[in-house]
Each structure stands twice: as structure tokens, then as C-alpha cells.
Amino acid sequence: MEKPRILLLAGGRSQEHEVSLWSAEGVLAHMPFPTDLAVIAKDGRWLLGERAQEALRAKEAPTGDHPFPPPLDWDRYQVVFPLLHGPFGEDGTVQGFLELLGKPYVGAGVAASALCLDKDLSKRVLAQAGIPVVPWVALYRGERPFIPFDPPYFVKPANTGSSIGVARVEDYAHLEAALAEAFRYDPKAVVEKALLGVRELEVGVLGNVRGEASPVGEVRYQAPFYDYETKYTPGRAELLIPAPLDPGTQETVQELALKAYRVLGIRGMARVDFFLVGEEIYLNEINTIPGFTPTSMYPRLFAAAGVPYPELLRRLVELALSPV
Structure with missing residues (x-):
């Protein structure tokens, strides 16, 4: 089979616009397939070709050139990789457009994307399934x-x-x-x-319907909580992979991540975040488009599992093309 050509979507209208562009830089550096970049500016207009590359280098695109839908030759691409964090990208909106086009894409579908981004609705579904969540x-x-x-x-x-x-x-x-x-x-x-004495754990999931869990990682930091600056400033947080846990706790966290992944109907990938308080485990939230920045946990978790960055991206593209 010929190598599929990928269209990577980055930027977006959300407050995570810059994070998306940082993630896109990492993905483009490691993607094993030919890939073109399209950037959605903060005003919702699209940048293509060299204009998209300029936005990537600047790590910001306040305004774009083309209104939606952009003048793209969609038949040129076998898979679309939406790397759009937050609203208007991780919430099912772009996924719905790609469904209308009949174009395979990396990651969760419309319903799972919308459900997971909404912290209230996802907690309701998880709690109903017997997965412990914070009050x-x-x-x-x-x-x-x-x-x-x-x-x-x-x-x-x-x-x-x-x-x-x-x-x-x-x-x-x-x-x-x-x-x-x-x-x-x-x-x-x-x-x-707000729970006291919390340890913050994260686990990656990769797969369709029946995912596989990465080793469990732990995030440690000195800030009052894991805020934006702590997440994306190198050196602000310490990422421990694997987390120093007893085997039983690690297995329980992985099992809960896989159960939540299936209950919510996620495809492709997710990062599942947990709180550990003593021996009690709570699922905090699920990210269907996890970060791929230099400080992001998701690619590091799978690297620790023996899946290097290019192989991880290859598998994500293959999962997008797989019916199950």
C-alpha cells in the first residue's frame, strides 16, 4: 500500500490555539507519512501552504485568509489529523464536518469528542458506569x-x-x-x-474500541495546581514514567482508563487523568486530543512502553483507516 498523505489541522479558535501549534510542530517533526499543514486562525479563517508554515513558525495566527470551508483538494488526503485542542476542534465540530466529507480522521468521533470535552456530561456518564469521580x-x-x-x-x-x-x-x-x-x-x-493530599496520575490509551493502556505516569509540581504555565513551561513540572506505584494500583488505574475509554466510545487515542488520594482513585478527566508538545505526557508514556514517537503516529493513522 502506498503511504497515505495526511492533512494536519492545527491552531483553532479556542484559547488553546498556541498549544495546538506547539503540538503540530512535534507531530510534523516525527510523522512517518507525507503531511501537509492547514492552520485555523483565531478568527476562524484558514491558512494554507506557506501561510500555514509561517503561522507555525510564529506559533500564532490571529487572522486567516480563507473562510470556511477552505479551498482544499480533500481528495488529495487519505487521512485528516485534527490536532485542535479545546472548543471548535476537540468537541466534535470538526469531526462532524469530516464525517460529512466521508474523510477518515485520527481520534474520537463526534459523540465521544463532545462528551469528553464537557466535564459535567462526561462525569455523569462515568459515574453511572461505576467509575469513581470527584464530587x-x-x-x-x-x-x-x-x-x-x-x-x-x-x-x-x-x-x-x-x-x-x-x-x-x-x-x-x-x-x-x-x-x-x-x-x-x-x-x-x-x-x-478539591481533594487534599492528591497525587496526579496520567495514562495514555491507544486503539479503537479495545484500546491498550500505556504505563502510568505521575506529574509533580510546586504550583498550587497544574495550571497553564506549569503544563507548558519546560522545567515547571516533573514527569515520572513509570509512576512510583505498587503493581496493584498501576493495574487498577490502567483498567479504569480502558473501561472509561470504552464506555465513552473513544477511538484512536486519549489521555486519561486520575487523582490518587491514599488508596482511593478518582478519574479526573479524559482528553481525546492530548498534547504533543515538548512537555506533553502522551507521547512520552508510549515511548516508555516501547512505542517511539514516529511509530505512535503511524499507528494513529492506521487506526483512522481501520473500521474497528
Whole structure:
């Protein structure tokens, strides 16, 4: 079989625009197939060819050239790789367009993408399936907050990633300001109970329907929580792969990740994040388009499992072309 040609989509309208371009640089450097880049600017217009490369070098594209749909020869590409973090890319919107085109793409489908990005809806499904999650409530803009558990809290926009709009709240008096910040990014927010003595664990999953789990990694840092700067500034966080866990705990985390992956109907890839408090394990959230930046955990987890970066990308493309 001839090598498939890939179209990599990066940038996007979300607050994670720059993160997407950092990820795209890593993927382009390791992709084993011929690949073209298209960048979606912050205004929703598209950049193609050399203009897309200029945006990649600048790590930002405030404005684009072409309105949607862009003037692309879609028949030229066998697989599309949407590397668009957050809303308008990781939420099923782009995936729906690619479904209409009949074009295979890397990663989760429309329903799973939308479900996983929404922290409230995904928790509801996971809890119903018996997977432990941190206590939370969802609030829409304008609603009076009633929180049935004591502070401290984490307040988050329901549909963002990279800790954008997230705040840790130590007492009820500061809840309103934190909610106002979250509502800047989304009309729905979640308020989660902040657990004490937490270890943060992450595991990668690769596959369709029946995925395979990577070793479990652990993130350690000095900041009050794993915020945007800590995630993407080299040296701010320490990534331990494998995490120093007893074999039973590692196996339980991997099993929960695979169960959640199947329950939510994910394809291709995901990074599943957990909290460990003593011996209690809680699933925090699932990222259907994990980061591929220099500080990202997902490619490192599979490298530790003996799947180097180019092989990981090759398998993701093959999974996009596979019916099961």
C-alpha cells in the first residue's frame, strides 16, 4: 500500500490555539507519512501552504485568509489529523464536518469528542458506569450557586482544556469571582471538591474500541495546581514514567482508563487523568486530543512502553483507516 498523505489541522479558535501549534510542530517533526499543514486562525479563517508554515513558525495566527470551508483538494488526503485542542476542534465540530466529507480522521468521533470535552456530561456518564469521580456540581451562567460540599473547590469552565479559566477557591466568599472567570470561557461551569493530599496520575490509551493502556505516569509540581504555565513551561513540572506505584494500583488505574475509554466510545487515542488520594482513585478527566508538545505526557508514556514517537503516529493513522 502506498503511504497515505495526511492533512494536519492545527491552531483553532479556542484559547488553546498556541498549544495546538506547539503540538503540530512535534507531530510534523516525527510523522512517518507525507503531511501537509492547514492552520485555523483565531478568527476562524484558514491558512494554507506557506501561510500555514509561517503561522507555525510564529506559533500564532490571529487572522486567516480563507473562510470556511477552505479551498482544499480533500481528495488529495487519505487521512485528516485534527490536532485542535479545546472548543471548535476537540468537541466534535470538526469531526462532524469530516464525517460529512466521508474523510477518515485520527481520534474520537463526534459523540465521544463532545462528551469528553464537557466535564459535567462526561462525569455523569462515568459515574453511572461505576467509575469513581470527584464530587461536583454544574452551574449555568446566571444560576445561584448551591454547593453541597465544603470548600476548598476547583472552579472550571465545563468545555475548555489546559486549565484555562480554572481557579482554586479556598472559601465560599471567593466562589462568585471564580465563577465569573469560568463563565468568560463557557456558559456552563463545574465546581469540584478539591481533594487534599492528591497525587496526579496520567495514562495514555491507544486503539479503537479495545484500546491498550500505556504505563502510568505521575506529574509533580510546586504550583498550587497544574495550571497553564506549569503544563507548558519546560522545567515547571516533573514527569515520572513509570509512576512510583505498587503493581496493584498501576493495574487498577490502567483498567479504569480502558473501561472509561470504552464506555465513552473513544477511538484512536486519549489521555486519561486520575487523582490518587491514599488508596482511593478518582478519574479526573479524559482528553481525546492530548498534547504533543515538548512537555506533553502522551507521547512520552508510549515511548516508555516501547512505542517511539514516529511509530505512535503511524499507528494513529492506521487506526483512522481501520473500521474497528
